[in-house]
Amino acid sequence: MKYIELGHTGMLVSEIGFGGIPIIRLGTDSAVKVLRRAFEHGINFYDTANAYHDSQNKIGKAFYGMRDKVLIATKTILRDANGAGQQIDDSLRALETDYIDLFQLHQIAQQKDFEAVTAPGGALEAVMQAKQAGKIRHIGVTSHNLEMAVTLVKSGLFSTIQFPFNFIETEALEELHPAARARGMGILVMKPFAGGVIDNGMLAFKFLRQYSGIIPLPGFDSLSAVDDIPAFLSIPIPNTLTDQDSALIEGYRLSLGRNFCRRCEYCQPCPNGVLITMAMGYPIIVSRMDFKVAMNFAQKAMESVALCENCEECLDRCPYDLPIPEIIKHNYELYLEHRSRLAASSDS
Ligand code: SF4
Numbered sequence: 001m002k003y004i005e006l007g008h009t010g011m012l013v014s015e016i017g018f019g020g021i022p023i024i025r026l027g028t029d030s031a032v033k034v035l036r037r038a039f040e041h042g043i044n045f046y047d048t049a050n051a052y053h054d055s056q057n058k059i060g061k062a063f064y065g066m067r068d069k070v071l072i073a074t075k076t077i078l079r080d081a082n083g084a085g086q087q088i089d090d091s092l093r094a095l096e097t098d099y100i101d102l103f104q105l106h107q108i109a110q111q112k113d114f115e116a117v118t119a120p121g122g123a124l125e126a127v128m129q130a131k132q133a134g135k136i137r138h139i140g141v142t143s144h145n146l147e148m149a150v151t152l153v154k155s156g157l158f159s160t161i162q163f164p165f166n167f168i169e170t171e172a173l174e175e176l177h178p179a180a181r182a183r184g185m186g187i188l189v190m191k192p193f194a195g196g197v198i199d200n201g202m203l204a205f206k207f208l209r210q211y212s213g214i215i216p217l218p219g220f221d222s223l224s225a226v227d228d229i230p231a232f233l234s235i236p237i238p239n240t241l242t243d244q245d246s247a248l249i250e251g252y253r254l255s256l257g258r259n260f261c262r263r264c265e266y267c268q269p270c271p272n273g274v275l276i277t278m279a280m281g282y283p284i285i286v287s288r289m290d291f292k293v294a295m296n297f298a299q300k301a302m303e304s305v306a307l308c309e310n311c312e313e314c315l316d317r318c319p320y321d322l323p324i325p326e327i328i329k330h331n332y333e334l335y336l337e338h339r340s341r342l343a344a345s346s347d348s
């Protein structure tokens with residue numbers, strides 16, 4: 001494992017980090033084993049969030065007593081200073097630590113989110129105060145929206161940017177990564193396996209390792225999955241794709257292109273209040289978490305699908321021409337199925 005400086009933060013991070021979503025579906029003991037095995041493979045950077053159920057607690061348990069050996073990043077999705085300040089303290093408690101190496105404002109998708117967090121009384125205020133108080137070392141930001149991510153990078157307010165990048169979602173290459181590099185920001189790669197859609201980890205890494213200076217954050221949910229790390233590391237940087245790799249990648253792109261939501265949020269807001277992006281991603285959410293946790297996580301969004309009146313406004317705004325009402329209604333059926341299953345299991 002090589003260690004590289006994350007932007008200009010001075011933090012030396014492993015060339016592969018650890019994404020904290022998939023451990024949600026593990027029991028605490030199994031999650032701790034997976035996290036420790038990742039550490040044995042040389043991973044020293046662990047990314048989680050207040051929104052990831054008990055992921056922070058599991059990371060806290062795994063690295064208790066060895067805090068100085070790991071770097072921990074977490075996030076708040078709240079937009080106001082009071083809520084964000086509360087979540088910073090919640091994170092410190094859950095992670096069983098007295099400082100967080102990188103605290104990120106989570107999923108700044110639209111201009112209104114950016115304005116809310118940067119306004120007086122906004123989340124950034126609490127995060128900056130926490131930094132002054134020594135609770136936080138560095139401040140970062142995450143987004144799924146390319147245009148917004150570029151704005152966030154250019155704002156000069158953050159030390160790192162976390163954005164999706166994989167062989168299906170390559171939009172960051174053109175402007176986002178160069179802009180972040182030019183400003184000395186750390187580049188964290190969200191969803192290196194496209195949120196579980198890419199089931200060929202080696203191919204995902206063959207693509208990613210064409211590029212230097214980026215830190216992919218794959219999530220792992222088993223010891224055998226973590227044990228793939230040495231194979232990923234054996235791919236040189238910079239890597240050159242073979243014709244066979246390129247053909248495989250093209251196959252994925254063709255098969256996923258029609259229905260793959262990039263979570264960019266250009267389709268929002270829906271005039272009827274449908275929370276489109278999360279509703280689009282429901283099958284992926286379910287595949288990554290225990291279905292009861294997933295239902296709880298996505299409940300508000302899935303219940304909102306019932307408000308869709310097929311006005312088609314969102315269709316015009318989706319740059320990928322996804323048949324949004326069709327997909328969210330299909331996902332709603334799946335959600336109803338899960339709801340019935342849950343009701344049946346709590347009756348028995
Ligand atoms: S088609 Fe449905 S989801 Fe899309 S904007 Fe109209 S009401 Fe909202």
Ligand code: SF4
Binds near residue numbers: 263264317318320324
């Ligand atoms: S449905 Fe289209 S516009 Fe909406 S988040 Fe997904 S890819 Fe973006």
